[in-house]
Amino acid sequence: MSQVRRAPLADQAAELLLERIRAGEWSLGAKLPGETTLGPQLGVGRSTVREAIRQLAGKGVLESRQGAGVFVTALDVGEDWDAVLHRAGIVAVIEARIAIEAEAAARAAERRTPQALRAIRHCFKERQEQRGSTEDYVDADMRFHRAVVAAADNPVLLELFDSFVPRLRQSMIDMLRIGKHVDDEADHAAHSDLVEAIAARDSGLASSLSRAHLETLKIGLQ
Template sequence: MAQIKRTPLADQAADLLLAKIRSKQWSLGAKLPGETTLATQLGVGRSTIREAIRQLAGKGVLETRQGAGVFVTALDITEEWDTVLQRAGIVAVIEARIAIEAEAATYAAERRTPQALRAIRKALKDRQKDHENTESYVDADMRFHRAIVEAADNPVLLELFDSFVPRLRQAMIEMLRLGRSLAENQDHNAHADLAEAIANRDGRSAYELSRTHLTALKGALQ
């Protein structure tokens, strides 16, 4: 026989506090009332309020500052990044990729080392080769773009790019299998020009070339 599970009071209190935050009763950066006031408002004990605050602090919504109080640091619980990407449409992912990679191309042109440039050129050469299947071609393309982001020498941008790869890879494979792609020569030239702009430390051209190429890719995917 199934048993009714009782939700702990602290969990209920955390849900109520989160509901107040979501409804904008407290704005971002606002200080929450004291434990006694909150306990009275929610009809629970102070220890329950402390546990509820601890839960929401662990989720990034609240922050306890020693001697100052409890403050709102986010207006909702942030979803896991993988979940967001899985649910997002591929066009939205490409638009985010444009924002990341165009800036990364600029930084790559400014910061690339001789070693990083060699990696970009090797990835470009590998991308030109005949590949046995669609998957290997897409993987070669991803390696080229990753080499550019890596040359930007910004670990946050690289982490963001890497998080996109699984979602992008599948979309690219599906696009190519459906026969939807950019003209081969035009596509290769776009990648070669981007690599050359980075080699010449031309940040402005690298930015524009990256943005133009990815915008065309977005159009092909729509």
């Protein structure tokens, strides 16, 4: 069995543990052997094993549960979210937005409060009245879509949407500057219909309208 041969020992031990997890030695949710077993296998002391486990716990791969042991919570180290979005093509980002916003629109129709609906209507009005720069128009559009997601009253959906905004914003600005855009009248109608579906608490219609709008946007970006 492979053992640690060079410093830093904890880093090396963490990498060896991760390799064994990736290889399928322990499945998702499995409990790791104790420190007294892992130490000799890795060729390190118990304190080094503990530090290696702490490293992998910090990366979301392991979880130490008081009195129960150490368990596998992921089968690999997740890539930094910002790096993923930076590398992803805009079409891929739009496809992910469809998954998020179609669901958010449905939940917004079910859960929106009078205050949330007022915020959506206000952002819709601002979006339609925006006659400033391209950047100002895109920002107004982002505020409208964020208001819809916020009305869904799901903090995870909202955080996911917010993580997309920087990547999406620049792509939308670039698209408008080179003249790629959906028909303005159809675009206005699509957003207006979405507002009214949410106001009417029609979750199915709100979801389908959100999806259709973003699919149209995706086609325009290709």
